[in-house]
Amino acid sequence: xxxxxxxxxxxxxxxxxxxxxxxxxxxxxxxxxxxxxxxxxxxxxxxxxxxxxxxxxxxxxxxxxxxxxxxxxxxxxxxxxxxxxxxxxxxxxxxxxxxxxxxxxxxxxxxxxxxxxxxxxxxxxxxxxxxxxxxxxxxxxxxxxxxxxxxxxxxxxxxxxxxxxxxxxxxxxxxxxxxxxxxxxxxxxxxxxxxxxxxxxxxxxxxxxxxxxxxxxxxxxxxxxx
Amino acid sequence: xxxxxxxxxxxxxxxxxxxxxxxxxxxxxxxxxxxxxxxxxxxxxxxxxxxxxxxxxxxxxxxxxxxxxxxxxxxxxxxxxxxxxxxxxxxxxxxxxxxxxxxxxxxxxxxxxxxxxxxxxxxxxxxxxxxxxxxxxxxxxxxxxxxxxxxxxxxxxxxxxxxxxxxxxxxxxxxxxxxxxxxxxxxxxxxxxxxxxxxxxxxxxxxxxxxxxxxxxxxxxxxxxxxxxxxxxxxxxxxxxxxxxxxxxxxxxxxxxxxxxxxxxxxxxxxxxxxxxxxxxxxxxxxxxxxxxxxxxxxxxxxxxxxxxxxxxxxxxxxxxxxxxxxxxxxxxxxxxxxxxxxxxxxxxxxxxxxxxxx
Numbered sequence: 001x002x003x004x005x006x007x008x009x010x011x012x013x014x015x016x017x018x019x020x021x022x023x024x025x026x027x028x029x030x031x032x033x034x035x036x037x038x039x040x041x042x043x044x045x046x047x048x049x050x051x052x053x054x055x056x057x058x059x060x061x062x063x064x065x066x067x068x069x070x071x072x073x074x075x076x077x078x079x080x081x082x083x084x085x086x087x088x089x090x091x092x093x094x095x096x097x098x099x100x101x102x103x104x105x106x107x108x109x110x111x112x113x114x115x116x117x118x119x120x121x122x123x124x125x126x127x128x129x130x131x132x133x134x135x136x137x138x139x140x141x142x143x144x145x146x147x148x149x150x151x152x153x154x155x156x157x158x159x160x161x162x163x164x165x166x167x168x169x170x171x172x173x174x175x176x177x178x179x180x181x182x183x184x185x186x187x188x189x190x191x192x193x194x195x196x197x198x199x200x201x202x203x204x205x206x207x208x209x210x211x212x213x214x215x216x217x218x219x220x221x222x223x224x225x226x
Numbered sequence: 227x228x229x230x231x232x233x234x235x236x237x238x239x240x241x242x243x244x245x246x247x248x249x250x251x252x253x254x255x256x257x258x259x260x261x262x263x264x265x266x267x268x269x270x271x272x273x274x275x276x277x278x279x280x281x282x283x284x285x286x287x288x289x290x291x292x293x294x295x296x297x298x299x300x301x302x303x304x305x306x307x308x309x310x311x312x313x314x315x316x317x318x319x320x321x322x323x324x325x326x327x328x329x330x331x332x333x334x335x336x337x338x339x340x341x342x343x344x345x346x347x348x349x350x351x352x353x354x355x356x357x358x359x360x361x362x363x364x365x366x367x368x369x370x371x372x373x374x375x376x377x378x379x380x381x382x383x384x385x386x387x388x389x390x391x392x393x394x395x396x397x398x399x400x401x402x403x404x405x406x407x408x409x410x411x412x413x414x415x416x417x418x419x420x421x422x423x424x425x426x427x428x429x430x431x432x433x434x435x436x437x438x439x440x441x442x443x444x445x446x447x448x449x450x451x452x453x454x455x456x457x458x459x460x461x462x463x464x465x466x467x468x469x470x471x472x473x474x475x476x477x478x479x480x481x482x483x484x485x486x487x488x489x490x491x492x493x494x495x496x497x498x499x500x501x502x503x504x505x506x507x508x509x510x511x512x513x514x515x516x517x518x519x520x521x522x523x524x525x526x527x528x529x530x531x532x533x534x535x536x537x538x539x540x541x542x543x544x545x546x547x548x549x550x551x552x553x554x555x556x557x558x559x560x561x562x563x564x565x566x567x568x569x570x571x572x573x574x575x576x577x578x579x580x581x582x583x584x585x
Contacts, residue, residue, distance in 0.1 A: 120314055123275050126301040127308040129331030129377050138327075142318045 002198055008175050009183035010202050016091050016166075016179060017159030020099030021106075021152055028106035028151055035107070036114040054104040062097055062168025069093060069169065094170035094177050098159030105158050106151035113147025114140075146218060153214040157207050180206075230413050231255075231381065235271055235281030235291070244268060244278075244437040252413045254403070256428035256445070258421065264437040265417045266311075269383050272415070273308045274301035285381065302331070307379035307412075311386045313366040315358035321369050322354040328376035338378040339410065347409070348372045348402060364395035371402060375410070382406070382414045388423060397504025397584025400427065401468060421445070425553070426466035446551065449536050449543055463509040463543070463553055466584075471501050480525065480578060486549035491525035492581045504584040511580035512554035514544060515573040516564045526576040532568055535561065546574060 031050055035043065053061050069076040069087050080086060087093050121143065125135035141148070163181040170177040172186060180203045187195040229249035237244040244264040257265045270276035272283060274290065277298060283291040285306075290299050301308075307328075315324050329341055345351055348368045358366065367387065374382060387403065388396045404427070407414055418424050424431050425445045433440040433448065441448055469483030469490060480491045483503070490505075497503055519527060530546035537543075542561045546552045552574065566572065 118314065120310065121316065123301070124308070124310060124314050124316070125327070127273055127275070127306065128328035128373065129302045129305075130327075131300075131302055134331065139316060143316075145318075 002202070003195070005174060006183065006195065006199060006202065009178050009180050009199065010206070012091055012094070012177065013160050013179040013181075013203075013206070016094040016170075017098050017102075017156050017162070019092070019095035020097070020102060020159045020162075021155040022099075023095065024099035024103045024106055024155060025152060028103055028155070029110055029148075031103075031107045032110035032114055032147075036111055037119065050107050051104050053101050058097075058101060058162070058164030059168060061100055062165030065093070065097055065100065065165065065169040069096070088169060089171045089173065089177060091170065091177055094162075094166045094179060095159075097165035097169050098162040099155075101162050101165055102155035102158040106155040109151035109154055110144060110147045113144040113150075117143045149217050150214060153210055153217075157210045157214075160203070160207055160210070230286060231272070231415070232284040233272060233282070235268075235278040235283060237267060237271060237276065237278045239267065242437045244271075246432075246434065246437070246439050248432050248439060248442060250413070250415065250430060250432075252411070253429040254407050254414045254416055254427050256416045256418055256424040256431040257434060258418055258424050258431050259434035259440075261419055263434040265419070265434055266385055267437075268434065269308075269385055269415065269417050273306055273383055274299060274304050275308075305336070305377065305380045307374035307377060307382040309367075309370050309374045309382070309384045309387055311389060313370040315361075315366060315369055315373070317358055319358075320354070321350060321356050321358065321361070324358065324369055325350070325372045325376050328373055332377045336378055339375055341376065344372045344375055347405065362395075363391055364398060367391065367395075367399050368402065371399075371406070375406065375412070379412065382412050384414060384416045386417055386419070388418070388420075393506070393582075394585040397466075397468075397506075400466065400504055400584075401502065403427065404468075421449070422464040422466055425449075425463075446534075446545065449534075449538075449545070449553075463555065465507040465509060465512075465553055466504060467507075467550065468502050468504050471497050471499050471503065474499060488528055488548060488550060490576075490581060491578050492583065493578050495583050497583070506582045506584050507576065507580055509543065509553040509555040511576065512552065513575035514546075514554055514556055514560070514564065514566070515575055516566075518573050519575060522575065524575045524577045526578065526581075527573055529571055529573050532566060532570050532572060534568060535566060544572075546572060 035047055066088065067073050071077065071080055071086060076087065117140070121139050122135045125139045130138065161181060163185070166179060167182060172178050172182045178186070180199055184196055184199045187199065230252050231250040234247040242262070242264060244267050246268055257268060259265050267276060271278045278291060280293045282289070289295065289297050290304050291297060316327065319327065325344060326341060329337065345354070348371060350368060350372060353361065353365060353369065358369070361369065388399055391399065403414065406412060416427055428445055430442065431445045431448060432442045441451065467485055469485045471481055472484050473482040475482065476494070479494045481494055481497060483490045483492050492505070528548065530548040530552060532544060533547045534545040535542055540558055541555050542558055544554045544556060544566065546554065554574065
């Protein structure tokens, strides 16, 4: 049967993917807004930058995070000084890795629905007495709901599968940072075939149900629109 | 009448520069010009959707924009209703929610127009729970119009309200606009590239060409002006007017309608007695005769006095009046032959089938 260690790996996977998605979402939203709406000159550079975690070996992403968050890293030292904690080799680091790897996917999903929306809708709202914020909350956000749902669920699903970057920045510490893919890797190396199969099944159930939820939600929105 | 809206503004975009100075009185005013002349840009400047580079916009004495005083009220604080060219209903809200959107953002003390009255006025009762995507073009315009009015605006801005509408719906929307102007006494600015529409709808028209104001006058007075050829030259002008149905003559294949003193025989179409319908009649479809013709198949023959003769190249635009103003278009040759002059009386001859009901 499923061991406690495997269940912990499952919990850690969900935990880190969820936190990673949560942290990445506002950033993804902002990036998508800039990419679609703003008229800045060097937009294509930002566009390329956003895609980097998608195409680069995850090891590099993990290594960059390690440099950034390490005790002497620019961000790590600030966190260490103000909170007295170290993020490296904790599940939070795993969450950050998952979030960063999922970010490009989330940006693209939101970008698609922002592009589909007529930007004049906001102007209509403004002409109807809505402030910029009110127009954003009542018109832009609901019209991008599809993209937002897709971004969150696909980002979460991608985070669940994160391996390389997590290994570098969070390590492979059973019970603390060992997520499902890392546990699988460990069990595979020690030849624990049955454990591997159980972990694979757990992983499959988790990701498939996430994608299924996404499918159902999007379908529901389509029928509502009709 | 006092000026309601005063504006004096400059706006440069990459493609052209707008330099307009205008003052509109109450009632319906039009902005006319060929496409690309800056009509919509001017409207957007007034609405606050585009910021002018320089100038001033005053609505009823209130400053909406002033580059000197560094005032630029955001669109939500201008209390203007704006109907966009392609309706742009919010797709995630149903018809009622669309209409209520502006009502909700308006502080209660400014809510002069009530939602039920709007629903009544624009006959939206049966559409309230529908999704915008399921509406026809005409229905969308009506909802967009109701939505623009829901903030109880002090002025209504309309960007080509009749464009891309099926001809049978143009009359309906035109009548609604007139009703709004008359019943709610909300001044309107109506952007159009059709002189016929402008003549039918507006008291005043501002003519724009390449971003500059060419003229500001009553629409009839501008016809045939040589300094601005596109005033009626390119377009085949139509008379657009409303008639009240007085009688159905099923056996004769006609419907009788009244406009002022004139009784018109219209082609038979599904309409009830007492109903008002809009009619389109091409200026070139009216024949003029110096004597009353007899033994003629055309069912509409009535006399009118010529108020003006205007030359548009090799065509002549004859304006006649018998309580209602009519535009007919004939050749130079015919004018000479019939010795037509201003003030003389002519007989207008109109075939029943030239009178096209617009619904």
